[in-house]
Amino acid sequence: MEIDFLLIGQGIAGTALGYRLKHAGKTIRIIDQPSGNQSSRIAAGLFNPITGRKMVKTWFADFLFPEISPFYKELEKLTGKSFLHEKPIYRPFLTIEEQNEWMGNSAEEGFQLYLDSIFTDSQNKNLRDSFGGVMLKKSGWLDINIFLDSMQEYFSKELIQEYFSEMELKREDEFWVYKGIRARSLIYCNGLGAMESSFFGSLPFAPVKGEILELKQDFCPDYIVNRGVFRVHLGNGIHRVGSTYSKHDLEVGATDEAKNEILSKLNSLVDLPVNEIISHKTGIRPATRDRKPFLGKHPKAKSVYIFDGFGAKGVSLVPYFSKMMCDYLIGGTSISKEVDIARYFNYI
Numbered sequence: 001m002e003i004d005f006l007l008i009g010q011g012i013a014g015t016a017l018g019y020r021l022k023h024a025g026k027t028i029r030i031i032d033q034p035s036g037n038q039s040s041r042i043a044a045g046l047f048n049p050i051t052g053r054k055m056v057k058t059w060f061a062d063f064l065f066p067e068i069s070p071f072y073k074e075l076e077k078l079t080g081k082s083f084l085h086e087k088p089i090y091r092p093f094l095t096i097e098e099q100n101e102w103m104g105n106s107a108e109e110g111f112q113l114y115l116d117s118i119f120t121d122s123q124n125k126n127l128r129d130s131f132g133g134v135m136l137k138k139s140g141w142l143d144i145n146i147f148l149d150s151m152q153e154y155f156s157k158e159l160i161q162e163y164f165s166e167m168e169l170k171r172e173d174e175f176w177v178y179k180g181i182r183a184r185s186l187i188y189c190n191g192l193g194a195m196e197s198s199f200f201g202s203l204p205f206a207p208v209k210g211e212i213l214e215l216k217q218d219f220c221p222d223y224i225v226n227r228g229v230f231r232v233h234l235g236n237g238i239h240r241v242g243s244t245y246s247k248h249d250l251e252v253g254a255t256d257e258a259k260n261e262i263l264s265k266l267n268s269l270v271d272l273p274v275n276e277i278i279s280h281k282t283g284i285r286p287a288t289r290d291r292k293p294f295l296g297k298h299p300k301a302k303s304v305y306i307f308d309g310f311g312a313k314g315v316s317l318v319p320y321f322s323k324m325m326c327d328y329l330i331g332g333t334s335i336s337k338e339v340d341i342a343r344y345f346n347y348i
C-alpha cells in the first residue's frame with residue numbers, strides 16, 4: 001500500500017493536519033496509540049485571546065483567532081457533531097487600579113477586537129468581583145473528546161490504533177516502510193511521544209504537567225469565569241475548573257496539592273460551596289523551551305517532518321498552523337521562522 005503521508009499521533013495536532021492533507025486530496029494513514037499521555041483528551045479546550053497574569057494579547061493572536069471558529073465549524077459540518085462552544089470570558093478585577101488600567105486598555109485599537117465590555121461593579125452575587133471585571137469575546141472552549149471521537153469516524157479508513165515503534169521502520173527506495181505501509185513522508189504529531197523518537201527526541205521539549213477538576217456547584221452563567229483558574233459550565237450544574245502548571249512534578253497521577261490549589265483559587269472567585277467533585281484528571285502538556293511550536297523538516301533524514309509542541313494552547317494554535325504546515329508540505333510555501341525547527345537544528 002503506497003501513501004503520501006504517515007502521521008504519528010491523533011491528538012488535536014495530528015487530527016487537524018490529517019484533515020487538511022486528506023481534504024487536499026493526499027493519501028494518509030494515522031497511527032495513534034489510544035493510551036498513555038494524551039494531552040488533548042485531558043485539556044479544558046479553552047481559547048482565550050487575552051492571557052497571562054499581565055493580561056496581554058496572546059502570541060500571534062491576530063493571525064490565530066480569525067482561523068479558530070471557521071476551522072472547527074467546518075469540521076462540525078463535516079462530522080455532523082457539535083463541539084465548538086463560543087463563549088465570552090469574564091475576568092474579575094482585583095483592585096480599582098486594575099479597573100482603571102483596563103479602562104485605558106479599552107481605548108487601544110489592538111484590544112478592541114477582543115473586548116466586549118468593562119464592568120465597574122459586581123455582575124453576580126455569587127462572584128467575588130466587587131470591582132467589576134472585563135468581558136472578553138472571540139473566546140470559548142472546544143469539547144476535545146467529542147471533536148477527536150467525531151474525527152475518528154471521519155478517519156475510519158485511515159486510522160490505525162496501535163503504538164508506533166521506530167524499530168519496525170525501514171527505508172526502501174523513496175519510501176518509509178512501516179508494517180506493509182509504504183509512505184513517501186512521515187510526520188510526527190505525537191506530542192510528548194516525539195521525545196522518544198530518534199529523529200526529534202533531542203529537540204528542547206519542556207513538558208508541563210496540569211491537573212483539572214470536574215465538579216458540581218450552583219451558579220451556571222453563560223460565560224467562562226477566569227482568574228487564577230478558569231471555570232467552564234459544561235451543563236447540568238457541572239463545571240470544569242483548572243488547571244495547575246508544574247514543570248517539576250511530571251509523574252502521571254493526581255495530587256492533593258493540586259486539588260487544594262484549584263479549590264482555593266475557585267473559592268476566591270466564586271462565593272459558593274462545591275457540592276461534589278466528580279473527577280480529577282492529569283495530563284502533561286507538550287510544551288517547548290521557547291513556548292513556540294515545532295514545525296518543519298528533519299535536517300538530515302529524508303522526508304521526515306514534525307508538527308508538535310503546542311504546549312498549553314493547542315486549540316487556538318492548531319487551526320492556523322495546520323494550514324501553514326499543509327501548504328508547506330504540498331505547496332512548498334515557507335514556515336514562519338518563529339516556529340520552524342530550523343531554530344534548533346544545532347540540537348538535532
Ligand SMILES: Cc1cc2nc3c(=O)[nH]c(=O)nc-3n(C[C@H](O)[C@H](O)[C@H](O)COP(=O)(O)OP(=O)(O)OC[C@H]3O[C@@H](n4cnc5c(N)ncnc54)[C@H](O)[C@@H]3O)c2cc1C
Pocket residue numbers: 008009010011012013014031032033034035036037038039040041042043044045046047162163164165189190191192193194209210211212242243244282283284285286308309310311312313314315316
Ligand atoms: C490539564 C491540561 C489542561 C489544558 N487546557 C488547555 C486549554 O484549555 N486549551 C488549550 O488549547 N490547550 C490546553 N491544554 C494543552 C493541550 O492539551 C495541548 O496543547 C494539545 O492537546 C496538544 O495536542 P497534540 O495533538 O500535540 O498532543 P497529544 O494530545 O498529546 O496527542 C498526541 C497523540 O500521539 C499519541 N502517541 C504518542 N506517541 C505515540 C506512538 N509512539 N505511537 C502511536 N501514538 C503515539 C498519543 O497517544 C496521543 O494520542 C491543556 C493540557 C492539560 C494537560
